[in-house]
Amino acid sequence: MTGRQWASGIGGLLVCLALWQVLVGSGFVEYDLLPSPWTIAGGLATMVTEPAFAVEVGHTLAATLIGWLAAVLAGTGLGAVLGTSPLARRYCLASIEVLRPLPAVAFVPVALLLFGFSLQMELLVIVAPALWPALVNTMEGFAGVPQRLTDVAATFHLKRSTRLLRVYLPAAAPAVVVGMRLSLSLALVMAVVAEMVGNPEGLGYALVREQQALHPDLMFGYVLVIGLLGMLLNGLLVWGSRLALPGLFRRPVARWDSA
């Protein structure tokens, strides 16, 4: 991304913020719970100096990463099996399609019953939906390996492990990475949701707490922090996958910084 692109991207954002500031500041838009960007910036500045802030960020970050890792490990593992075995797909695909659209928030009372107000409860609410993007994308990636590649592997009588590591994995990697990215953003969203409606910890709870305590500036501050955290995690994952799979990003892919 060139400096010019950066400038125009940030410029657009600044115009929006200025418009918001003018509308709220002039009293044209007057709502109790909609502060101006300037007030939110002030709230954000006091918020980050509070010792509890680091704990809240740490909790949500830990819940997101643990949940995402569990979802990715299970999802890619199961996805690889389903992608390489038509028989497994025949028996499991219908169940997956039934389970996939279930709203994870509906599991909050069940999760609470099982684990109480705890990190485990949060993880259940995170892993249940974050599993599917990793699983489905990995499955599609493995199932979509071109026939000529598998034919070549068969002609060379490659061992099962070699076939997996040298043929299937490189061919399926772009799809797997997409699944991992989708899972990551979903894991963060679900961590915040689980904290808002269930486990009273982390950024999600802080957001609701400040809303109830009539601090809309802090509430929007937390919204902003969650957004930035999502951007940071996605950026790190893209950077990490570029390092791990240098061949993968030769074609331009949709990234936040590739516009």
Add this chain to the structure above:
Amino acid sequence: MKGLRFFHRAGSPVRSPTPCLAAALLAVSLALLPAAAPLAQGVTPVKTPLRVAYVPVITWLISWVAKDRGFFDLHGLDVTLSPIQNLSLLPPTMGRQFDIAASTAPDLLKAAASGIDVVGVAGETIELTANQSMQVIVRPDSGIRSVQDLKGKVVATPTIGAVMHVATLHWLRAGGVDPNSIRAIEVPFPNMGDQLKAGRVDALELLQPFVGQQLAAGNVSIGNPLLSVADPGLFTFWIAQGAWARANPAVLERWIAALKDARQFLETNPTESRSILAKYTRLPDAVAQRIPFPTYDTTLNASQLEVWAKVLRDLGQLNGPVDASRLVVTPR
């Protein structure tokens, strides 16, 4: 490790008598431990640990006063207070994660009807004409003047199925309005004023301090649904697991005594109590200083619950038989 491997190879390990003796000694000393524990307790009285869940709103203030002013300690209780946003989620956690928790009649009765062993153990607040915490608020130009005018309107409620909305549905029914004719949408209290201003909703089920804010902004009240249930009527109280409550009447007695002390402190030291309120709710000081106190009352009896059971039954919200007389376990 070597020894272990040797035994494995040998097939049948031969045990020396020393470990057997050590094990016997360990067993004897372990058996003696419980006998020694009361002796130790006799020397230094151990406070009873209590895990308590509350919602960070003024309703639960006397428990925070009891904690911060040392009334729980005074009565031999070691209380851990945990804030929870939604008290509807609490009944299933009783006896597992929490010993005592904040609740309301619809939450307790619905939990009991679905087979959860949960009972009311102490009162917290009551609602009465002389001191009201809830109001239904509308815009002055809305043309809505009474409960009858709410027919077909959109009503903002904090939680569908919770105490304030159940009371509102009962109020509508008592006023001759079909409860199904209104559309209820869930809105957090702080957002309700903006939703009313934007015209997205027609009426608000509001609680203090938000009632005061909206009245000051020029909006008007058309009544208090809680008073249509009973006046004075049970609003909020404390619950516990039934088996635990029956086995621990002395602990409950101390819990109630501490809350009573806290209520007395609140009456004589309102300023200090308000700073405790600001600490637990994080409300801005200006709001915390002006918010009216609800009427705290630690008594709780089955007839108060029975009124709510009838309300829920009439609204068709109670599936399964519930004997309200068995749902209160509190020391006399």
